Amino acid sequence: MPPSMRWSSVIPSPQTCAKQICPNAHLRAFSSSTRSNAGRTTRQRRLMFQWLDSQGAAFRDPLPGSTNYLTAYDNHGVLKRVKMARGSDTSSKPADEQIDGDELSTLGAKSNDSEEADEASNNTKTGGDENRLPPEGRGDRRPFPHNKSFYSEPVLSEEFREEIWRRIMKDGMSVREVSATTGVEMRRVGAVVRLKEMEKAWLSSGTPLARPYAQAVMSMLPQTQWNTRLDARRPHEPINSLPVHEATTLQIFEPTSESRHFTREDAARAFDENLLSTDERIPHPEMVAKEKDLLAGLPAELVAKRARAREDAEIEAKQKQQDRIAKKEAAIKKVDTGRWQFRIQEVKVDDAGVDGRGPRGTGWRYGTPLMDRSRGQIKIPTRVD
Amino acid sequence: MPRSRSFHTLKRLGGGKIRQSWNKINLYNLSRLLSRPAGVTHYQQKWKAKSTTRAYHGEQIREKHWERMFRSRLRAEIPMDINYLARHDGSELAAGRGSGRETRPRDAINLRTNNKKSFRIPYMHMTYAPMERRLDTAVFRSLFASSARQARQFVIHGKVKVNGKKMPYPGYMLNPGDMFSVDPEAVLFATGAPKDQEAVRSGRRLKRMQQHEARQEAEAQKAAEIRRTKALEAKRAQEEEENSQQEADAAALKQERENLDEAQLKKVQRKQINELVETAQVLIRDTQNEPSAKRKVELRSFVKSAKTVSNKMQRKDPEQVDKEIEELVTSFAKLTPSPPQAGEAAKREAKASKAAAEEKEALDTEFKKEYQKSLDAIMQARYAATDESKPYATPWRPRNYMSAFAFIPQYLEVNQNICAAVYLRHPIAKPNAAEVPSPFGEEVQQLAFGWYLRRR
Numbered sequence: 110m111p112p113s114m115r116w117s118s119v120i121p122s123p124q125t126c127a128k129q130i131c132p133n134a135h136l137r138a139f140s141s142s143t144r145s146n147a148g149r150t151t152r153q154r155r156l157m158f159q160w161l162d163s164q165g166a167a168f169r170d171p172l173p174g175s176t177n178y179l180t181a182y183d184n185h186g187v188l189k190r191v192k193m194a195r196g197s198d199t200s201s202k203p204a205d206e207q208i209d210g211d212e213l214s215t216l217g218a219k220s221n222d223s224e225e226a227d228e229a230s231n232n233t234k235t236g237g238d239e240n241r242l243p244p245e246g247r248g249d250r251r252p253f254p255h256n257k258s259f260y261s262e263p264v265l266s267e268e269f270r271e272e273i274w275r276r277i278m279k280d281g282m283s284v285r286e287v288s289a290t291t292g293v294e295m296r297r298v299g300a301v302v303r304l305k306e307m308e309k310a311w312l313s314s315g316t317p318l319a320r321p322y323a324q325a326v327m328s329m330l331p332q333t334q335w336n337t338r339l340d341a342r343r344p345h346e347p348i349n350s351l352p353v354h355e356a357t358t359l360q361i362f363e364p365t366s367e368s369r370h371f372t373r374e375d376a377a378r379a380f381d382e383n384l385l386s387t388d389e390r391i392p393h394p395e396m397v398a399k400e401k402d403l404l405a406g407l408p409a410e411l412v413a414k415r416a417r418a419r420e421d422a423e424i425e426a427k428q429k430q431q432d433r434i435a436k437k438e439a440a441i442k443k444v445d446t447g448r449w450q451f452r453i454q455e456v457k458v459d460d461a462g463v464d465g466r467g468p469r470g471t472g473w474r475y476g477t478p479l480m481d482r483s484r485g486q487i488k489i490p491t492r493v494d
Numbered sequence: 495m496p497r498s499r500s501f502h503t504l505k506r507l508g509g510g511k512i513r514q515s516w517n518k519i520n521l522y523n524l525s526r527l528l529s530r531p532a533g534v535t536h537y538q539q540k541w542k543a544k545s546t547t548r549a550y551h552g553e554q555i556r557e558k559h560w561e562r563m564f565r566s567r568l569r570a571e572i573p574m575d576i577n578y579l580a581r582h583d584g585s586e587l588a589a590g591r592g593s594g595r596e597t598r599p600r601d602a603i604n605l606r607t608n609n610k611k612s613f614r615i616p617y618m619h620m621t622y623a624p625m626e627r628r629l630d631t632a633v634f635r636s637l638f639a640s641s642a643r644q645a646r647q648f649v650i651h652g653k654v655k656v657n658g659k660k661m662p663y664p665g666y667m668l669n670p671g672d673m674f675s676v677d678p679e680a681v682l683f684a685t686g687a688p689k690d691q692e693a694v695r696s697g698r699r700l701k702r703m704q705q706h707e708a709r710q711e712a713e714a715q716k717a718a719e720i721r722r723t724k725a726l727e728a729k730r731a732q733e734e735e736e737n738s739q740q741e742a743d744a745a746a747l748k749q750e751r752e753n754l755d756e757a758q759l760k761k762v763q764r765k766q767i768n769e770l771v772e773t774a775q776v777l778i779r780d781t782q783n784e785p786s787a788k789r790k791v792e793l794r795s796f797v798k799s800a801k802t803v804s805n806k807m808q809r810k811d812p813e814q815v816d817k818e819i820e821e822l823v824t825s826f827a828k829l830t831p832s833p834p835q836a837g838e839a840a841k842r843e844a845k846a847s848k849a850a851a852e853e854k855e856a857l858d859t860e861f862k863k864e865y866q867k868s869l870d871a872i873m874q875a876r877y878a879a880t881d882e883s884k885p886y887a888t889p890w891r892p893r894n895y896m897s898a899f900a901f902i903p904q905y906l907e908v909n910q911n912i913c914a915a916v917y918l919r920h921p922i923a924k925p926n927a928a929e930v931p932s933p934f935g936e937e938v939q940q941l942a943f944g945w946y947l948r949r950r
Contacts, residue, residue, distance in 0.1 A: 165522065169895060172897065252899065256934060314766065315765060316765070317678075321889070323910035326910050346904065
């Protein structure tokens with residue numbers, strides 16, 4: 110069938126056509142086709158932009174001097190803590206309990222109940238004096254309204270990281286010591302120093318740092334500030350946490366006599382033959398030992414001396430272990446060709462076992478399949494040294 | 495794996511899927527999320543819970559892959575009080591109970607607090623903990639990318655290194671202690687505000703111009719190289735007559751080994767000079783606060799002198815080059831404009847940073863150097879300039895709606911200055927807190943956990 114006839118008077122002129130399809134076409138210097146659904150505004154889309162212009166407007170830009178999460182606002186887009194402050198202007202919060210004692214024991218003792226108390230200290234960064242925001246609470250630091258267990262925990266401030274680096278690299282303190290005195294986990298202390306070293310290398314080689322990004326991100330996150338005053342210092346995180354061992358997740362019935370002095374060691378042994386007790390599984394057993402000495406009423410010099418002796422013993426044990434590893438490594442004959450390092454070791458044929466398929470056997474063995482071509486084998490590296 | 499058309503969906507209340515992204519649609523959906531999944535039967539509830547949670551946790555991974563990753567074992571840690579451990583050996587919990595003692599000693603009660611509910615460990619929130627080990631997820635969690643998809647793209651495009659080695663696999667499972675770093679330019683692009691149309695167009699124009707210049711320079715260099723090799727060959731032919739070839743080769747190898755350290759040092763120095771030249775060129779091109787004609791002339795003459803140093807450094811002693819670089823830096827610092835006073839917020843920030851800087855100075859005076867100060871001033875000038883060759887809006891500012899999603903979980907230690915982070919340990923649950931960032935409530939998580947637990 111031939112196409113239907115069209116009268117020229119019916120066909121609109123190109124100009125009017127363009128105007129109808131895209132009202133803003135005359136504003137552009139070039140011609141372009143618009144997306145098919147660009148002009149389509151569904152009800153949901155309209156509602157979303159309504160929300161973004163009203164309640165959601167607060168999230169567009171960061172809140173100066175504070176975090177800016179969904180849970181900090183009520184349904185009308187008003188900061189909950191501002192509303193609270195307006196409601197109870199006259200009543201003031203009771204001051205946090207004072208803490209005293211020496212650096213190490215203070216932080217250790219406070220690590221358990223610090224979670225609720227550390228809010229005020231973490232909120233040293235505030236806006237201008239005239240329209241100062243009330244300090245944010247832990248409840249304001251939940252990014253997800255429905256997940257009541259996830260909080261945006263404070264990160265170490267730049268100054269704090271610098272202080273940790275200085276203590277390790279300049280003062281020559283041990284990681285364990287720095288962790289105990291600053292209230293930062295040992296693994297984190299190591300990571301901070303490692304990253305800081307890299308940062309210093311970048312600085313000295315003239316590689317530009319991502320400063321604007323770092324400043325913006327740090328202003329959006331809650332921070333633990335470094336406090337030079339010892340009594341005002343709070344631990345960054347609990348440093349003496351006990352990992353829940355799989356063997357202890359099952360309830361067991363352990364019959365024992367009433368008169369038995371059933372300690373933590375006995376409890377560990379009841380769960381598993383090889384399970385160590387709590388005192389040995391926590392990251393800082395030396396803090397417990399020191400606390401014991403203090404409770405026993407030993408003089409301060411003796412406590413310090415015993416602590417030093419324990420530290421020396423630990424260093425010696427570590428050195429011994431390293432020596433053992435070095436000796437084992439030295440026993441391997443190495444031939445360096447420049448392109449490859451050959452490592453020549455003694456191998457016993459018997460290692461392959463009676464059936465020749467033992468896991469310690471060396472070389473390709475007849476009848477033993479190579480699994481690397483079979484289905485489901487993960488080919489991506491599992492570690493990078 | 496193509497991104498489906500409806501990645502960010504707008505549905506009726508609670509219908510839109512939540513994604514690992516900083517998109518505004520995602521934020522809107524998050525604000526309207528329903529606490530309980532719809533569904534009548536238990537099976538329907540489980541299915542729905544699995545479907546909504548998987549849309550957030552690793553939606554880029556096939557279901558089979560995740561099923562292999564899933565572990566029923568959930569990690570937890572309990573903070574210990576050293577004072578309590580020092581005072582008791584554990585026997586106080588059982589002592590005397592056979593002879594009628596009903597209550598525990600006060601210490602033991604305090605250890606776990608009176609209210610048992612406040613000591614609950616939210617294990618169910620740890621359902622998707624293995625997902626957090628993936629490299630792409632960790633990059634997103636460190637705030638180096640604006641979505642998990644983008645993080646995955648960065649990994650695939652070779653912008654992410656693990657322990658200093660390129661790692662192109664987004665599914666690489668990080669081990670505790672692994673350090674990963676992302677190309678800072680990619681991070682600035684991902685987290686920065688986008689350019690407007692006009693800036694995009696002028697950026698393209700600039701790029702075309704630069705490409706043309708680079709081509710011309712390369713040709714000139716090639717010609718010079720040919721000339722140089724010809725001269726060298728002639729010289730070597732002359733030498734060959736005097737010594738045997740073998741001897742010369744051995745000597746050259748020895749010389750090369752000796753020069754290796756020096757060559758590396760010179761490479762670093764050249765990089766330093768190149769950075770300075772690049773910064774000067776950015777300042778010349780700055781469209782927002784265009785330098786005056788006089789300053790432009792000064793900057794151009796600086797570029798020329800820096801290039802002269804760079805060209806002649808091969809023949810010089812590294813220490814002397816260092817001195818020359820220092821001179822360049824101090825002369826350049828004098829040319830950089832003072833940072834503009836943008837507004838109240840900037841002033842306040844500057845005040846705060848000044849106070850912090852003062853304290854820092856008090857802490858270590860040995861690192862206070864005039865040279866370092868000059869370098870900082872140069873860098874500041876570069877960040878404040880409008881550089882249209884960048885793929886993001888300059889001067890850099892964070893993208894909209896970023897602050898609502900900005901948090902760093904505790905299992906990561908991030909250094910934003912170098913865009914690198916360390917995966918400290920696997921995520922854990924603690925009393926009243928779980929480290930896996932997830933927008934869903936405990937009920938939904940529990941149902942999802944139940945779904946994956948079946949047949950196990």
